[in-house]
Amino acid sequence: xxxxxxxxxxxxxxxxxxxxxxxxxxxxxxxxxxxxxxxxxxxxxxxxxxxxxxxxxxxxxxxxxxxxxxxxxxxxxxxxxxxxxxxxxxxxxxxxxxxxxxxxxxxxxxxxxxxxxxxxxxxxxxxxxxxxxxxxxxxxxxxxxxxxxxxxxxxxxxxxxxxxxxxxxxxxxxxxxxxxxxxxxxxxxxxxxxxxxxxxxxxxxxxxxxxxxxxxxxxxxxxxxxxxxxxxxxxxxxxxxxxxxxxxxxxxxxxxxxxxxxxxxxxxxxxxxxxxxxxxxxxxxxxxxxxxxxx
Amino acid sequence: xxxxxxxxxxxxxxxxxxxxxxxxxxxxxxxxxxxxxxxxxxxxxxxxxxxxxxxxxxxxxxxxxxxxxxxxxxxxxxxxxxxxxxxxxxxxxxxxxxxxxxxxxxxxxxxxxxxxxxxxxxxxxxxxxxxxxxxxxxxxxxxxxxxxxxxxxxxxxxxxxxxxxxxxxxxxxxxxxxxxxxxxxxxxxxxxxxxxxxxxxxxxxxxxxxxxxxxxxxxxxxxxxxxxxxxxxxxxxxxxxxxxxxxxxxxxxxxxxxxxxxxxxxxxxxxxxx
Numbered sequence: 353x354x355x356x357x358x359x360x361x362x363x364x365x366x367x368x369x370x371x372x373x374x375x376x377x378x379x380x381x382x383x384x385x386x387x388x389x390x391x392x393x394x395x396x397x398x399x400x401x402x403x404x405x406x407x408x409x410x411x412x413x414x415x416x417x418x419x420x421x422x423x424x425x426x427x428x429x430x431x432x433x434x435x436x437x438x439x440x441x442x443x444x445x446x447x448x449x450x451x452x453x454x455x456x457x458x459x460x461x462x463x464x465x466x467x468x469x470x471x472x473x474x475x476x477x478x479x480x481x482x483x484x485x486x487x488x489x490x491x492x493x494x495x496x497x498x499x500x501x502x503x504x505x506x507x508x509x510x511x512x513x514x515x516x517x518x519x520x521x522x523x524x525x526x527x528x529x530x531x532x533x534x535x536x537x538x539x540x541x542x543x544x545x546x547x548x549x550x551x552x553x554x555x556x557x558x559x560x561x562x563x564x565x566x567x568x569x570x571x572x573x574x575x576x577x578x579x580x581x582x583x584x585x586x587x588x589x590x591x592x593x594x595x596x597x598x599x600x601x602x603x604x605x606x607x608x609x610x611x612x613x614x615x616x617x618x619x620x621x622x623x624x625x626x627x628x629x630x631x632x633x634x635x636x637x638x639x640x641x642x643x644x645x646x647x
Numbered sequence: 648x649x650x651x652x653x654x655x656x657x658x659x660x661x662x663x664x665x666x667x668x669x670x671x672x673x674x675x676x677x678x679x680x681x682x683x684x685x686x687x688x689x690x691x692x693x694x695x696x697x698x699x700x701x702x703x704x705x706x707x708x709x710x711x712x713x714x715x716x717x718x719x720x721x722x723x724x725x726x727x728x729x730x731x732x733x734x735x736x737x738x739x740x741x742x743x744x745x746x747x748x749x750x751x752x753x754x755x756x757x758x759x760x761x762x763x764x765x766x767x768x769x770x771x772x773x774x775x776x777x778x779x780x781x782x783x784x785x786x787x788x789x790x791x792x793x794x795x796x797x798x799x800x801x802x803x804x805x806x807x808x809x810x811x812x813x814x815x816x817x818x819x820x821x822x823x824x825x826x827x828x829x830x831x832x833x834x835x836x837x838x839x840x841x842x843x844x845x846x847x848x849x850x851x852x853x854x855x856x857x858x859x860x861x862x863x864x865x866x867x868x869x870x871x872x873x874x875x876x877x878x879x880x881x882x883x884x885x886x887x888x889x890x891x892x893x894x895x896x897x898x899x900x901x902x903x904x905x906x907x908x909x910x911x912x913x914x915x916x917x918x919x920x921x
Contacts, residue, residue, distance in 0.1 A: 526766040529719055530780035530832065531756035533748070540783055544770045632812020633769055 360593035372594045381579035385610060387493065388565045388576055392614075395500040395561060400554075402505025407512035421509070428506035437567055440499035441492070445478065452476035489573075496571040500561065507557050515550035516542065548629035555622040562614055580607050668731040669694045670836045670867045671716055671758065676725035678711055685711050686722065687891040693836060693884075696865040700878040700899075703888035704914060709871045712888065713840050716869065717758045718751050729754045730835065756784055759829030763841040765821040767813035773800065773824045774809035777831045785832070792831070799827040803857050819850030823857055836867035843874055875918055879903050887911045 356363060357371035372378070409421025428436060450464060453476035460473045474480075479487045519542055527537040566577040584600030630637035669692040678686040685708040693699045701709040714720040715727065718734070721744060727734045734754065737746040745751045767776050777796035781787040787795070800806040803823040805816075813821055822842055829837050842858065843851040855877055862868060862881040872878050878885055878899070885902040887895045887910075895908040906912050 522762070522764060522766045523768060525719065526760075526762065526768070527780075529717055529755055529760045529762075530828075531752040531784040532780065533752070536783050540779065541768055541770075545768075548770075629770075632772075632815050634814035638812075638814060 368594070375594065377579070377583060380574065381576070381583055384574055384576045384579050387573065388568070391493070391497055391500065391565055391568060391573075392562065394494075394497045395504065396558065398497065398501035399504035399508050399557075399561070402501055403508025403512050406505060406509025407516060410509065410513050411516065425506045425509045425513075428503055429510065433503050433564070434567065434570070436503045437496075437499050437570060440502055441495035441571055444495055444498060446470055448478050449476050452478065492571065493573055496568055496573050499571070500564070504557055504561055508554060511550050511553035511557065512546065515546045515548075515553070518549040519545045548626075548633065548635075551622070551626050551629060555618075555626075558618060558622070559615065562611065562618065576607055576610065580604055667694070669728070670730060671869065672726075672728040673712070673716060674726040674728065676712065676715055676722045676727075678708070678715060678720060678722040685891050686715070688725070689888070689891070689893055691716075691869075691886065693867055693869050695835075695867050697883045698862045698866075698868045698870065698881050699884045699886060700870045700872055700882040701886050701888060702872065702875065702878050702914075704917075706890075707888040708891040709888045710840055713760075713838050713869060713871050716838060717755050717760055718745060719760075721745065727754070729757065752784070756780075756832060757835040758838055759832045759834040760838040760840065761822070761825050761829050761842050763844050765813070765818070765825045765845070767821055767825055767828070769813055772810050772812055773805065773816070776813065776824060777809075777828045780828070781831055795833070796827070796831050799830040800824070802830065802860075803827045804853075817850060818846045819853045822846065822850075822854045826854070826857055826861075830861075836869065837861070839868060839870040839872070841871050841873060843872065843877070873918070875903070875915065887914070889914075 356367060357374070360368075360371060363371050406421050406425050409417050410425065412418045412421065449470075449472045453460070453464060453472040456475045457473035464470060464472055479491050523541055523545060524537055527541045532540065566575055568575040569578045580603035581600065584598070584603035586598045587595045589595040626637065632638060671691070671693040673689065673691040676686050676689045676691075677684065685706075689708075689712055691699065691701075691712065701712065703709045711720055715722045715725075718727065721742070723743060732750075734750050735746040736743050738744075767773070768779065771779060774793065774796055777800060778787075778789065778792035781792040781795065782789060797806055797809065800809055803826050805820050805823050805827070808816055808820060808824070813824065816824065822845075826842075839858065843854050846854060851874070855874070858868075858870070858877065859881055868881075870878070870881065882899045885896060885899050886893055887902065887908070889910050895902060895906070895911045902911070903915070906915065
């Protein structure tokens with residue numbers, strides 16, 4: 353904060369705006385944009401990983417493995433997302449704490465579930481109650497990201513499984529005929545050809561993930577929508593240094609711009625990827641490109 | 648790589664002291680799908696430098712027999728002997744399967760196949776199609792593989808298309824690229840599964856020309872074809888399959904000029920008028 357902001361009552365005009373927009377709450381607001389981007393950056397690869405694991409599990413010849421794959425994808429896709437967003441972080445938190453409780457304080461006798469309460473010993477708490485605030489925030493954030501990843505991973509698994517099945521059998525048979533092992537066939541032929549089929553579905557998922565980020569608020573992570581609502585509300589001079597009327601419209605417009613910007617960047621990137629996979633293919637998408645592009 | 652050293656061993660055996668050992672020897676092959684027996688005890692040999700053509704109507708089992716040679720199809724009984732080394736078997740469930748996948752890969756790397764529908768890998772350029780298996784399977788360096796690849800693309804006359812994708816080529820060009828891909832493996836023998844059947848006559852001619860050139864070089868080939876002219880022109884040995892058994896075989900002048908079996912006479916008259 354700038355020096356002249358020490359007494360907010362005396363500043364006006366541009367200076368007022370400069371002071372107003374750099375208050376601590378505004379800094380938190382700006383940081384929450386990074387939180388959203390961090391969530392996307394963490395969730396997307398994690399969901400892809402779970403998606404691949406889920407798809408490969410479903411296709412496995414080993415029955416228990418394929419059962420796990422099918423259970424994961426069917427269950428998660430069938431239950432309302434919001435239930436999972438709420439369920440997974442709490443369930444994971446309790447699972448961690450329960451495990452730590454059993455290991456760290458075996459001398460404590462008595463049930464962990466006491467009526468409506470979940471009670472573990474102090475040493476088993478996650479994070480420890482002595483930990484800094486940021487540790488608590490980060491821990492909550494990771495649980496949330498994992499919840500998102502599990503939900504989106506199930507959808508990704510379905511998309512990837514379908515795309516793997518869409519690759520023509522002759523392409524893989526030819527690889528076998530040239531002496532490739534199953535592993536080589538998968539990495540050299542099957543996987544690269546899968547992307548073209550999977551990308552439309554995966555890009556949909558990405559856009560839905562972007563739009564789902566405000567649900568973070570439900571999990572106690574203060575995201576952009578939370579802050580925009582809080583900052584935009586009418587502020588009276590009695591309680592606030594920078595009183596103003598109902599500015600929510602302005603704040604929400606900023607969110608609109610932010611989300612549109614993320615969409616624009618994503619669309620650009622994804623259509624470029626799609627063009628790359630379409631290059632030279634005997635598909636409608638492939639034929640749209642100039643014939644001589646690769647020559 | 649294990650397959651590479653195994654390949655060298657087999658190579659020495661066939662090219663060295665005993666030329667009488669066939670490169671490919673299929674012995675008493677039986678193959679059925681469920682209750683339907685499509686190959687009923689067939690013996691087939693291709694010696695080094697020999698071109699064997701398989702003819703017969705659709706459903707006679709000629710493609711299936713060819714696919715048994717590189718184990719894309721596993722026959723229920725009979726032996727597959729490659730360069731004098733028989734493939735070993737084991738029983739899995741109620742099926743007979745190859746005992747050692749390394750043996751299978753050894754056969755496949757030395758028996759390059761050309762398919763009716765070309766089957767070029769659609770996500771790779773023509774040059775990449777030709778270098779893919781030599782790099783991945785034979786462990787060649789990229790540079791070495793590209794050098795060899797270009798050499799064979801030049802041989803089939805499409806080296807200028809090496810950066811194009813398969814779908815950007817005509818059928819004839821694709822099939823020639825597929826032949827270059829097979830050649831780039833520098834195999835002991837080549838398998839052609841109706842290589843001209845998916846092409847119109849004009850494009851067919853350019854592929855036929857390449858096949859004739861390879862035959863003239865003394866390459867060992869087994870060729871399944873509907874093209875009687877081609878069969879007659881390139882073959883040292885013609886095999887006529889009918890309903891899963893060999894009805895007639897011999898050198899082309901005998902088989903085509905002095906046909907003995909009634910079924911082959913019927914078949915030939917049908918294909919000529921068609």
